[in-house]
Every structure is written in C-alpha cells, then in structure tokens.
Amino acid sequence: MALLHRADLRPTKLELISGWLPGRRWHQGAAGDLDRVAAFRFDDPAGSVGIETILVRYGDGPVHHVPLTYRDAPMPGCDAWLLGTTEHSVLGERWVYDAAGDPVYLAAVAGAIIEGTGGAEEFVDVDGKGTLERREPLMTARGTGLPGSTAPGVAAIRRIEEHGDHTMVQVGSLRIVIVRRITDGDLPAAALVGRWAEQPEVVLAFLSNG
Numbered sequence: 001m002a003l004l005h006r007a008d009l010r011p012t013k014l015e016l017i018s019g020w021l022p023g024r025r026w027h028q029g030a031a032g033d034l035d036r037v038a039a040f041r042f043d044d045p046a047g048s049v050g051i052e053t054i055l056v057r058y059g060d061g062p063v064h065h066v067p068l069t070y071r072d073a074p075m076p077g078c079d080a081w082l083l084g085t086t087e088h089s090v091l092g093e094r095w096v097y098d099a100a101g102d103p104v105y106l107a108a109v110a111g112a113i114i115e116g117t118g119g120a121e122e123f124v125d126v127d128g129k130g131t132l133e134r135r136e137p138l139m140t141a142r143g144t145g146l147p148g149s150t151a152p153g154v155a156a157i158r159r160i161e162e163h164g165d166h167t168m169v170q171v172g173s174l175r176i177v178i179v180r181r182i183t184d185g186d187l188p189a190a191a192l193v194g195r196w197a198e199q200p201e202v203v204l205a206f207l208s209n210g
Helices: 013-023 103-115
Strands: 002-005 034-042 050-058 064-071 082-088 092-098 122-125 132-135 140-143 159-162 166-171 174-179 191-195 202-207
Touching: 013 034, 013 050, 013 064, 013 082, 013 092, 034 103, 050 103, 064 103, 064 174, 103 140, 103 166, 103 174, 103 191, 103 202
Parallel strands: 002 122
Antiparallel strands: 034 050, 050 064, 064 092, 082 092, 122 132, 140 191, 159 166, 166 174, 174 202, 191 202
C-alpha cells in the first residue's frame, strides 16, 4: 500500500524533472512545458522510501520513463542520482532521486518482474488523522513473472550504465534494464509492462542476460 498526503510541494515534481531531464543522455525532444502522462507507485516494505514512476513528455514528443524515490535524508555517496530537494507541506524536506541509483527501487522493480506483481494500491490521508481514501492510479503496471526464480534483496549496486534509450543497472547477478524512452516493441521474457488510457501495453523495464 502506498500512503499519500494532500500536500503542496515546492518545487513540484515536474519542476524538478524539467531541470534534470534535458541533461540525460536518453532525453529526446525540444524543451518546453513538460506534461505528466501517467504515474504509478511501488510499495517500500519498510515504509520509509516513497517510490513513484512518472511518465512525462514535451508536447507530442516521446514519452520518457522517470522512476523516482523520495527520502527524508540524503543517500550517502549518491549525489549523481539526486534531482534535488523539495519541501513537502506534510512530511518536510524530501530528497528526490533518480530511482535507477536507489537500491529500494531496484529491489521493488526486480521483485515485480520476477514475482509477477504490480504497482501498489494508493490511499490518500484526506484529513491528516488517518482517514484513508483509495485513489485509482493513473496507469497499471505488472511484472510478467519468472517461474522458479526468487526476487533477491538489493544491498548494493555493482554498475550503472547510461545508454541512448535505457539505463542498465547490475545488482548482484541481476542485470536490470530501465527503458527510458517508451516505444512499441517485442515483449522480453522477464519484464515490467505498463498501460494507461488508450495506450497499448508497453515495456518499462526488463531483466537482461547480455
């Protein structure tokens, strides 16, 4: 379950992404007003890290896949993955990271792919007193499942490589490929796929052997 709050953020998530995205190797398209296309969340079993995937685009340009994590303190040695900080009117200062560099997100996405699970149910604390209201996510996400395999814990990242349209992260024996520009294509054997509005199902991430 993802617990959300009715809150103001300064700067907003889109403002942070707008300042960060043009500097990525996989960014494509003219700058301008950035629109949110869809989003979903994973659950952190420990309840301490917010995990949200946001899909964004400039005008009619390509859809970019931006998974983020929200923390209440900086991750040591991870400044390269920091988008910036935001002031959350309920939770206070939050450090916002590109989730490709966060072991909590990597464990969540690997677990979803291997176990065939999906995004978290979203509940909003509507009054600050624990009154929860279910909110429908803007998109669905599901892992294809990998029978006979068990999702590993992710304690450390061995290697991260940025490429023209994806980010590859090596964690233990797993190689996780995060698709950064959404396109139509074949479905890998072990993948996280998403769907929103009238969009056919697309690949968001997958496990690679090579």
